[in-house]
Amino acid sequence: MPGFLRPLTRAVTYTRWLHLLMGSAVAWSCAAIYPGLSRPAFGDWVLLPLLPVPLVVAAAMVPAMRRAEGLQARMMLFPGAHTRVADGGAEDPGISVAPSASWRDRGRTAVWLVLRLEAGCAMSLATVHLFGLALAMLGTTEAAPWDDGPVRHVATLGWAGAPLSLLPVAVELVLIVVGGRLMARAARRLLGPSPAERLAALEERTEQLLERNRIARELHDSIGHALTVAVVQAGAAKAAGDPEFTDRALDAVVETGRAALEDLERVLRVLREDGRPASGRPTLTDAERLLDSARASGATVDVAVAGPLERLPGPVSREGYRMLQEALTNVLRHCGPVPVRLGITVDETRLVMDVRNALTGVNGATAGGGSGLRGIRERAALLGGRATTGPYEGEWRVRVELPLG
Known part of the structure; x- marks a missing residue:
C-alpha cells in the first residue's frame, strides 16, 4: 500500500x-x-x-x-x-x-x-x-x-x-x-x-531506581553471606571427619539459611507491594548472629564494642549491619576461617566499624575489585560517610565511618 x-x-x-x-x-x-x-x-x-x-x-x-x-x-x-x-x-x-x-x-x-x-x-x-x-x-x-x-x-x-x-x-x-x-x-x-509534574515524575523514577538498587544490595549481602557460610561449613565438616563438628556445622548452615530465607521473604513482599507490613530489617543490635555464624565456620572473632548500639539512628544501624555482613562474608569467602578482629565505636557524632583479618594472597588480590566492597563504599557514601578497604599494617582492613546526624 x-x-x-x-x-x-x-x-x-x-x-x-x-x-x-x-x-x-x-x-x-x-x-x-x-x-x-x-x-x-x-x-x-x-x-x-x-x-x-x-x-x-x-x-x-x-x-x-x-x-x-x-x-x-x-x-x-x-x-x-x-x-x-x-x-x-x-x-x-x-x-x-x-x-x-x-x-x-x-x-x-x-x-x-x-x-x-x-x-x-x-x-x-x-x-x-x-x-x-x-x-x-x-x-x-x-x-x-x-x-x-x-x-x-x-x-x-x-x-x-x-x-x-x-x-x-x-x-x-x-x-x-x-x-x-x-x-x-x-x-x-x-x-x-507541567514542569512541576515532570519533576515529580523524575523524582518518583529516581526513588524507584534507588529502591531497586537497595533491594539488589540486600539480596546480594544476605544470600551471598548465607551461601558463603554454607560452603565454608560444608568444606570444614568434610575435612574434619568429626561427627560432633559436623553437627555444629549443619546447625550453623540451618540457622544462616533460615535468616536468609526471612530476608528473601521480606524483600519479595516489598516487591509484590501487597500492602502487608514487611518484617523489620536487621540492625547492628542483631550482629551477634553474624558473629555466631562466622565462629561456627571456624573463624575466631574478637569483638570490642564501645558505645550504645541501641541508640544508633535506624538507617545507620541497618546499613551498618549490612556492611558488617559483607565484610565478614568477604573474609570467609577469600581467606576462610581465619582470626578476625572487629571494633565498633559509637560516640555522639559518628559510628566507626573496623574489621581486620590476616592478609593473604587471595585477599590482597581482591583489593581493588568485587561488588561487595564497592557496595560497602556506596552504602557509606549514601549516608554521608566513607569506607576504606585494603591492606593496612600487614592486615586486610575494612573501615567504615558513618555520621549520626
Whole structure:
C-alpha cells in the first residue's frame, strides 16, 4: 500500500476526526439558542465559533477539566490498544491526566479548549460542505447551496459527474489526516505535563531506581553471606571427619539459611507491594548472629564494642549491619576461617566499624575489585560517610565511618 494512503487504514485517524467534531458541540448548542440556525446569515456564521469562548474559558478554570480533557485526548488522539496501527506499535502520548495544579495549568487548558472549539467548528463546517458538494456533483440531492456556477452544471450530469465528486472527498480526507495530526501535536504542548509534574515524575523514577538498587544490595549481602557460610561449613565438616563438628556445622548452615530465607521473604513482599507490613530489617543490635555464624565456620572473632548500639539512628544501624555482613562474608569467602578482629565505636557524632583479618594472597588480590566492597563504599557514601578497604599494617582492613546526624 502506498505510504500516503496508510493513514486512512488506521483507526486513530477517524477517532481524531471524531474528537475534532466533538469540539464543535458546544458551539452548535449555543447557536441553536442564539442566534438560531433556521435561517443563518453570514454574521450568524461568524458568531458560531465566538459566542462559546467565555463559556469554555470559564470551564477551564475548574481543575478537573484538565484531567477530563487529558483522558479524552489520550483515548482519541493517540494510538493504543484500542487502535489498529500499521507498524504494530503504540505512541507514548505524553499527556497529563492530573487536575490543574496552578494558574499556568488552567491557562494552558483554556487555550486548548478554545483551540479545540475553533478547530472543531472549522472541521464540522468543512465536512458538511465538502460532503454536500460531493453529493451535489453526483446529482443525488437538490438541496445544494450552489445555485449557479460550474458545480450546478456538473450536478446536471448525474452519475457522469461521479469522478469529479471524488475531489471534495479527497480534500476532506486530507483535512482529516492533517487536522488530526496537528491537534495531537497541540495536545502534547498544551495538555502535556507541567514542569512541576515532570519533576515529580523524575523524582518518583529516581526513588524507584534507588529502591531497586537497595533491594539488589540486600539480596546480594544476605544470600551471598548465607551461601558463603554454607560452603565454608560444608568444606570444614568434610575435612574434619568429626561427627560432633559436623553437627555444629549443619546447625550453623540451618540457622544462616533460615535468616536468609526471612530476608528473601521480606524483600519479595516489598516487591509484590501487597500492602502487608514487611518484617523489620536487621540492625547492628542483631550482629551477634553474624558473629555466631562466622565462629561456627571456624573463624575466631574478637569483638570490642564501645558505645550504645541501641541508640544508633535506624538507617545507620541497618546499613551498618549490612556492611558488617559483607565484610565478614568477604573474609570467609577469600581467606576462610581465619582470626578476625572487629571494633565498633559509637560516640555522639559518628559510628566507626573496623574489621581486620590476616592478609593473604587471595585477599590482597581482591583489593581493588568485587561488588561487595564497592557496595560497602556506596552504602557509606549514601549516608554521608566513607569506607576504606585494603591492606593496612600487614592486615586486610575494612573501615567504615558513618555520621549520626
